[in-house]
Amino acid sequence: MITIANGIVLYGEELVAKNTNILIDDGKIIEISDSVKEGEIIDATGCIVCPSFLNAHTHIGDSIIADAAYGKSIEEIVKPPNGIKHLALEEASDDELKIAMKKSMGFMLQTGTSHFIDYREGGLDGVKLLKSIIAEDKIPINPIILGRDNSFFDEDPNIHQVKIAIRKLLKHCDGIAPSGFGEITDEVAEIIAIECRNKEKIASIHVAEYEKLQKDSIAISGKSEVERAINSGFNQLVHVVSPIANDLDLIAKADANIVLCPRSNAGFGNGISPLPEILGKGINPLIGTDNIMINSPNIFKELEFTLKIMRVYYKDYIAPKEILKMATSNIRYASSTINKLINKSMIKEGEEAQLFIAKNSSKDPYLSLINRTETKDITCLINRNNIIHF
Numbered sequence: 001m002i003t004i005a006n007g008i009v010l011y012g013e014e015l016v017a018k019n020t021n022i023l024i025d026d027g028k029i030i031e032i033s034d035s036v037k038e039g040e041i042i043d044a045t046g047c048i049v050c051p052s053f054l055n056a057h058t059h060i061g062d063s064i065i066a067d068a069a070y071g072k073s074i075e076e077i078v079k080p081p082n083g084i085k086h087l088a089l090e091e092a093s094d095d096e097l098k099i100a101m102k103k104s105m106g107f108m109l110q111t112g113t114s115h116f117i118d119y120r121e122g123g124l125d126g127v128k129l130l131k132s133i134i135a136e137d138k139i140p141i142n143p144i145i146l147g148r149d150n151s152f153f154d155e156d157p158n159i160h161q162v163k164i165a166i167r168k169l170l171k172h173c174d175g176i177a178p179s180g181f182g183e184i185t186d187e188v189a190e191i192i193a194i195e196c197r198n199k200e201k202i203a204s205i206h207v208a209e210y211e212k213l214q215k216d217s218i219a220i221s222g223k224s225e226v227e228r229a230i231n232s233g234f235n236q237l238v239h240v241v242s243p244i245a246n247d248l249d250l251i252a253k254a255d256a257n258i259v260l261c262p263r264s265n266a267g268f269g270n271g272i273s274p275l276p277e278i279l280g281k282g283i284n285p286l287i288g289t290d291n292i293m294i295n296s297p298n299i300f301k302e303l304e305f306t307l308k309i310m311r312v313y314y315k316d317y318i319a320p321k322e323i324l325k326m327a328t329s330n331i332r333y334a335s336s337t338i339n340k341l342i343n344k345s346m347i348k349e350g351e352e353a354q355l356f357i358a359k360n361s362s363k364d365p366y367l368s369l370i371n372r373t374e375t376k377d378i379t380c381l382i383n384r385n386n387i388i389h390f
């Protein structure tokens, strides 16, 4: 048994700050109260105890070329199959990839992240490679891996082959994530979404990452990328920087969630998702750090950037707690399939212990985490039975 004592605990889905103790037994939170104090004591005096983070969008493979393509256009960098990143991934040996991915996962743990949704390149082999690193090195992190296959990207795709690739991938990973509508046909998109729904897995796609993509989509199909994604049945949409017309209403009504990646959008010069409007529609977005070649997978940096850039772009002050929820409890309001599949715990009795402890540096625990927490301030991360002291 372990007691985390005297911390400011961010309790439940609403992250209510209260001074209390947490008793953990065999990886589960079994009591939260002022009076409990049993077993090994982890002193959290002067610290915040926060649910560990879910980084809802990464491409961990491009850890191998961090900062290598600075200043190039988004198409030159990430458009499959010939973008700088894809060529680098093809050239890299498995050993090079392993070292780079392992380092990024270590960094994620150090910065409070216990879960990440990776948009893995390299087909089935790419999925297996990431899984093998985590298994071999017993890395105490929870990957949610979405695969893709080159057969999706043919101009005239062989539907039979696409279906075979999806079936094989879904035996080994948690869902499928093609790049975007610029690279696949609507028929392929629909097949991916249907197969994933049938298997209760994640079907995700990048949409409305910048205005031109939305215009191109309307010119080709008469519909926005968001509309095509919702109509196809995708349950997780990434970016939504440039929603148009009733895009946000469609998302709000669908059993789908969105992931925002403001640092990536800014890094590529694509614009900033309208978070105040998104929250106003009752949508509870998740947050991700996207390409590791563009950004470090540090959720604290993403949260601080998001809080401040929204003030610049939309002249709106967003409650810091709403920003923090994007990396923690908003998963509870995600698409039903995704919430069930990921099952990320909050700090409540009966839930699994998935939390970190960080030194408090201000009068407001939410702002302390968003504005002031450096990697050195995180003293401990607990993911079920794994306890990592930093």
Ligand SMILES: [Zn+2]
Residues within 6 Å of the ligand: 057, 058, 059, 119, 206, 238, 290, 291
């Ligand atoms: Zn991405």
